[in-house]
Amino acid sequence: xxxxxxxxxxxxxxxxxxxxxxxxxxxxxxxxxxxxxxxxxxxxxxxxxxxxxxxxxxxxxxxxxxxxxxxxxxxxxxxxxxxxxxxxxxxxxxxxxxxxxxxxxxxxxxxxxxxxxxxxxxxxxxxxxxxxxxxxxxxxxxxxxxxxxxxxxxxxxxxxxxxxxxxxxxxxxxxxxxxxxxxxxxxxxxx
Amino acid sequence: xxxxxxxxxxxxxxxxxxxxxxxxxxxxxxxxxxxxxxxxxxxxxxxxxxxxxxxxxxxxxxxxxxxxxxxxxxxxxxxxxxxxxxxxxxxxxxxxxxxxxxxxxxxxxxxxxxxxxxxxxxxxxxxxxxxxxxxxxxxxxxxxxxxxxxxxxxxxxxxxxxxxxxxxxxxxxxxxxxxxxxxxxxxxxxxxxxxxxxxxxxxxxxxxxxxxxxxxxxxxxxxxxxxxxxxxxxxxxxxxxxxxxxx
Numbered sequence: 001x002x003x004x005x006x007x008x009x010x011x012x013x014x015x016x017x018x019x020x021x022x023x024x025x026x027x028x029x030x031x032x033x034x035x036x037x038x039x040x041x042x043x044x045x046x047x048x049x050x051x052x053x054x055x056x057x058x059x060x061x062x063x064x065x066x067x068x069x070x071x072x073x074x075x076x077x078x079x080x081x082x083x084x085x086x087x088x089x090x091x092x093x094x095x096x097x098x099x100x101x102x103x104x105x106x107x108x109x110x111x112x113x114x115x116x117x118x119x120x121x122x123x124x125x126x127x128x129x130x131x132x133x134x135x136x137x138x139x140x141x142x143x144x145x146x147x148x149x150x151x152x153x154x155x156x157x158x159x160x161x162x163x164x165x166x167x168x169x170x171x172x173x174x175x176x177x178x179x180x181x182x183x184x185x186x187x188x189x190x191x
Numbered sequence: 192x193x194x195x196x197x198x199x200x201x202x203x204x205x206x207x208x209x210x211x212x213x214x215x216x217x218x219x220x221x222x223x224x225x226x227x228x229x230x231x232x233x234x235x236x237x238x239x240x241x242x243x244x245x246x247x248x249x250x251x252x253x254x255x256x257x258x259x260x261x262x263x264x265x266x267x268x269x270x271x272x273x274x275x276x277x278x279x280x281x282x283x284x285x286x287x288x289x290x291x292x293x294x295x296x297x298x299x300x301x302x303x304x305x306x307x308x309x310x311x312x313x314x315x316x317x318x319x320x321x322x323x324x325x326x327x328x329x330x331x332x333x334x335x336x337x338x339x340x341x342x343x344x345x346x347x348x349x350x351x352x353x354x355x356x357x358x359x360x361x362x363x364x365x366x367x368x369x370x371x372x373x374x375x376x377x378x379x380x381x382x383x384x385x386x387x388x389x390x391x392x393x394x395x396x397x398x399x400x401x402x403x404x405x406x407x408x409x410x411x412x413x414x415x416x417x418x419x420x421x422x423x424x425x426x427x428x429x430x431x432x433x434x435x436x437x438x
Contacts, residue, residue, distance in 0.1 A: 054407045058361055058400075059379035063407040074410035078380055104384065116212055119198040125209045127221050145192040146215070152231035153276050154301035156218055164192050164199075172203040182207045183200055187192035189214030 085111035226304040242281035254316040338420035347433040354394040
């Protein structure tokens with residue numbers, strides 16, 4: 001069991017540079033404005049927005065889930081040496097794939113991370129700050145927005161489980177009476 | 192999910208809302224503690240490990256726990272399935288154990304809040320006395336769209352004539368290692384253009400070298416109306432024990 005920081009480096013870099021939304025994050029779509037298509041692509045450039053389902057280097061293929069709920073479909077796109085932004089293709093991460101049709105094949109031209117949009121007035125909190133609040137037992141109401149079984153398997157200290165559908169249904173009844181209390185929501189992060 | 196919840200809270204009139212976008216995975220990666228709830232510990236398909244000295248475990252442990260004292264953990268790591276949800280409890284050394292196991296490739300680790308004392312205090316079931324179940328047994332439950340190895344074998348052997356197998360590996364991989372019987376080789380990227388070669392009136396089982404491409408092919412077939420499933424199979428392990436037509 002060699003102790004190494006090696007595997008943390010890419011993670012820290014990524015977290016530092018870009019913030020992804022949570023998996024299956026609704027409402028984030030509006031936040032995205034895909035980069036303008038280049039002159040050559042203008043006619044055929046199209047987009048897939050959604051969660052990366054898988055990537056095969058051997059088959060040079062990416063699967064991405066687009067659409068929501070029952071309309072959700074998994075689309076397959078090819079990639080090649082010219083495809084830009086392959087570093088944003090990670091299973092479970094949200095991405096926007098720009099693709100074009102080439103000889104009957106759907107080929108990705110560029111891939112961008114899909115960024116989460118915070119509601120106005122809501123700010124992001126990072127691990128270190130949250131850890132300090134938890135350690136100091138600051139008064140806060142920490143909410144796990146993931147499905148209950150994910151909470152059951154592993155949740156943050158002091159967190160309560162309120163999956164999104166439950167919050168929609170029960171509304172403020174599940175939240176503290178004091179409207180000025182600090183609320184912190186989290187979910188499964190970029191994975 | 193968290194941003195949706197934050198939006199709802201704002202609508203309900205809350206004024207002091209923040210979102211931890213990096214979420215539980217970042218918390219875990221920072222080697223901070225996460226807890227499993229009691230129902231999950233009692234009923235979940237989990238591996239529960241007591242890392243206290245064995246004398247403590249004999250004197251009283253959480254019902255169903257395996258005993259692997261912390262000083263033996265390093266030697267016995269390979270006895271613990273890496274893809275199982277593993278729940279640990281012990282004293283202060285438990286966070287060291289979490290850190291070491293995460294570095295060793297364990298993905299789903301969490302703790303019992305309050306350790307053994309916390310468990311006892313909540314009136315949850317314990318057991319004591321000698322520990323007989325030393326060999327860790329854990330069976331992975333099939334995920335969505337997965338075919339059982341038994342069903343796959345029947346298709347490969349020809350016993351189940353209502354099923355066909357699609358091998359989603361490349362031609363080069365098949366040429367090197369061979370192919371199962373009753374199997375069509377269609378590399379993943381050729382599936383959209385060669386779908387008509389797959390009979391629509393039969394069950395379709397897809398495999399590849401690990402299961403990753405098979406999963407992607409399975410979704411493509413389902414979308415196109417096939418009765419498809421996929422096999423999580425490590426071709427190098429030859430778990431299947433199915434007959435292979437050598438090249």
